[in-house]
Amino acid sequence: MSCPEPGGAGHSSVSVLELRDVSKTYGQEPDIVHALAGVDLSVRAGEMVAVMGPSGSGKSTLLTIAGSLEDPTSGEVRVCGMALAGMPRSRQARLRRRVIGYVFQDFNLLPGLTAAENAALPLELDGVGVPKARAAGLAALAALGVADRAGRFPDQLSGGERQRVAIARAVVGDRRLLLADEPSGALDSVNAAEVMRLLHEACQRGVAAVVVTHDAQLAAWADRIVLLRDGRMTGHTTRPPGPESLLMPGEIR
C-alpha cells in the first residue's frame, strides 16, 4: 500500500486526503437531509486542518467519509492518491488499519490492556507480529512522552496521559492520516491545548491530520481552518503569517 513517506523531502506538496465535490444525503425526499453538499478538501502530508462549524453542520460526517467508514452519496474520496470508490471492502478495511489513525473524544482505550498494548493494537489487528507491534507501540508512546506509563492500565492514567496514549495508538506504525473528532474531550483548557500541540507535532513529523472541533482556541492550532455550515464549506483561513507581526505592535499608553 503506497503512500507518501512522512517526513520525506517536499512532503508538503503531496495530498494525503482529497475530497472532490463530496455530498452526502440521508433519507428520502421529502425528508432528505443534506449532511454534506459539494465539499472539496485537500490535506497535504505534514498539514493539520481543523474543521469548524455549529452542530449539525456536517463536521462529523466529513470525518467518517474521509475515514472510509461511510461512502459519500456522490463525489470522490482519495486517500494517499487511491480512490475509495470501487475499492473492495477488504482493501478499504486494510487502508483504514494501516494508513488512517483515529482519535476519539472519549479516548476509547481498551480497559483490559496496558498503555503499550493499546498503542500496539492497530498493528496487531493488522497481522503484524507481536514483538514488532509492541516495539512500534513503545516508540509511539515515547514520541508522546508517556514511555514510562507503558505498563499501566487506562484507569491508572490521568486524563492527559490517556489522551497521549490514544494519540500514540492513532499514529503507531506509519499512519499517514490522522482523523480526530473533538480530540480533547472533557479535558481542561491547558490539557486540551496540550493535545492539540501533540497532534500538531505529529503533523510536523509528516502526518496529515483533520481535526473536527467547535472550539476556536483548539482549531487555532491548525495550519488551516475550514468552516462548514449546513454541509457546505463557507470559508477558510489562509496560511497565517508568522507570529512576529503580533509583537511590539506599538507604544502603549
Place this chain on the structure above:
Amino acid sequence: MSVPHVLLALLSEGPKYGLQLREEFEAGTGEVWPLNVGQVYKTLGRLERDGLAESDGTGQDGPQKRFRITPRGEEALAAWLRTPPDLTSPPRDELVMKVLVAARVPGTDAHEVIQAHRVYLLELMQQWTRLKEGEARDDLSLALVVDAELFRLDAVIRWLDAAEVRLARAAAEPPRPSSPAAPVPQLRRLGARR
C-alpha cells in the same frame, strides 16, 4: 493598563535603575507591550512626587539614578492589585457596531460580514497560537498574555456565532409586537455613565 503600578511591582522586588525597569517591564509582560524609556522616567518622576517611590540620585534624571519603593508605594500597589478594574460600562466595540449596522443596511448580507470577521479573528488566533507553541513554552509571562488574548478573541468569535443564530432566527420569524416587558433601567443607567 497601569504602567505606574507595574513599575511599583518591579520595585517591590528591590531597588532598580530606570533602564533596568524598562527591560524588566517588557520581559515581564511577554514583550507584547513595548515601553519607551522617556515614559519610564516620566512615570518614575510622578511616583517620586507622590511619595510612592524614592531615588538615591542627585535629582538629575538619568541612568545613574536608582529607585526604590516606599511603604506608601507598597500600600498603593497592594490596593491596586485587589481593586477590580471598572468593567461596568460595555466598551464601544467596533466589531459589535459593524454587525449591528450590517443588519440594517439594505443589500448587506450580515452573514457575509460576520464570516469575514470570523475568518480574520481565526487567523489572528492562529498567529497567537504559533507564539504559544514556540516562545511562550518557556516564558510564563508571555504564555499568560497569549492566553488572555486567545480567550478574548475566542469570546468575540462566540459572540459572532450567537449573533448569526439570532439574525437567522429574526429573519425566519416575523417581528413580534413590542410587549410591555419589564424595562432595563439598571443597564441603561450604567451605560449612560460614560
